[in-house]
Amino acid sequence: MEKYFKIFLDGYYGYWNYLKSEILYPSWQNYFYWLVGLSLLVWLLEIVFPWRKNQPIIRKDFWLDAFYMFFNFFLFSLIVYNSLSNVFVEAFNDFLGLFGITNLVAIEVNSWPTWGQFLLMFLVADFIQWNTHRLLHRVPWLWEFHKVHHSVEQMGFAAHLRYHWMETIVYKSIQYVPLAMIGFGLDDFFILHIFTIAIGHLNHANIRLTYGPLKYILNNPVMHLWHHAKHLPEGSHGVNYGISLSIWDYLFGTAYIPNEGRDEPLGFEKVEEFPKTFWSQIFYPWLRKKS
Numbered sequence: 506m507e508k509y510f511k512i513f514l515d516g517y518y519g520y521w522n523y524l525k526s527e528i529l530y531p532s533w534q535n536y537f538y539w540l541v542g543l544s545l546l547v548w549l550l551e552i553v554f555p556w557r558k559n560q561p562i563i564r565k566d567f568w569l570d571a572f573y574m575f576f577n578f579f580l581f582s583l584i585v586y587n588s589l590s591n592v593f594v595e596a597f598n599d600f601l602g603l604f605g606i607t608n609l610v611a612i613e614v615n616s617w618p619t620w621g622q623f624l625l626m627f628l629v630a631d632f633i634q635w636n637t638h639r640l641l642h643r644v645p646w647l648w649e650f651h652k653v654h655h656s657v658e659q660m661g662f663a664a665h666l667r668y669h670w671m672e673t674i675v676y677k678s679i680q681y682v683p684l685a686m687i688g689f690g691l692d693d694f695f696i697l698h699i700f701t702i703a704i705g706h707l708n709h710a711n712i713r714l715t716y717g718p719l720k721y722i723l724n725n726p727v728m729h730l731w732h733h734a735k736h737l738p739e740g741s742h743g744v745n746y747g748i749s750l751s752i753w754d755y756l757f758g759t760a761y762i763p764n765e766g767r768d769e770p771l772g773f774e775k776v777e778e779f780p781k782t783f784w785s786q787i788f789y790p791w792l793r794k795k796s
């Protein structure tokens with residue numbers, strides 16, 4: 506028990522120091538400045554090439570979403586979550602050790618060229634995330650958490666990282682074992698992380714972009730706007746579940762883009778009754794009135 510507590514604290518202080526150095530010392534390998542830089546860049550694109558021309562530059566919930574962005578990316582993800590997950594990983598390895606398993610790696614990819622490892626990692630992680638996202642829509646108690654992300658009514662880049670912190674736990678827990686089996690964690694490729702942030706920001710941006718024929722591979726703002734549409738096809742739990750790639754939706758028949766949908770109403774039934782502030786949204790899944 507003491508061992509786990511120490512790992513938690515080490516993780517906590519380790520990441521606290523890390524966060525401080527991120528902010529104090531800009532570099533090309535620095536998440537904080539990449540997030541700030543990409544956000545400003547995509548925001549600039551929204552201002553210069555707006556799709557919904559009458560949407561304000563500081564749209565509804567802009568500052569709330571900006572807060573979510575830093576909370577989810579740094580305060581939660583890098584500090585609390587990493588400390589917890591170090592403990593979880595250690596406990597999980599101890600558990601496997603009980604059965605004499607010391608290594609989960611099932612495919613030796615270390616001998617592959619870097620680009621091959623990169624591609625495999627990207628495809629596997631994105632496919633797992635696509636499945637997890639479907640679960641968030643289909644399992645009722647998970648949907649209560651995912652509603653925070655879908656409570657966005659005016660779409661803009663900052664909505665990308667507006668989500669309940671439980672989503673981080675759900676996504677990372679589900680992908681931990683499969684990724685461990687191919688021998689790496691998601692943070693092994695800095696560039697991949699930055700790429701997914703850029704694509705995710707663009708998916709939520711107020712820009713009309715579809716990437717031409719690449720739309721069958723890459724998720725894009727037009728496709729993802731329909732993911733957020735208030736009115737779904739009869740009997741469907743959701744459409745366009747793609748994170749970075751759209752290919753899974755085309756392969757598994759969940760792609761849905763009936764028209765450009767520029768002014769499509771967003772959210773879900775009774776979205777206007779959903780809590781409006783950060784803490785009330787965080788507590789909503791536990792405190793909501795059961796109906």
Ligand SMILES: [Zn+2]
Nearest residue numbers: 638642651732
């Ligand atoms: Zn969703």
Ligand SMILES: [Zn+2]
Nearest residue numbers: 654665709729
């Ligand atoms: Zn979204």
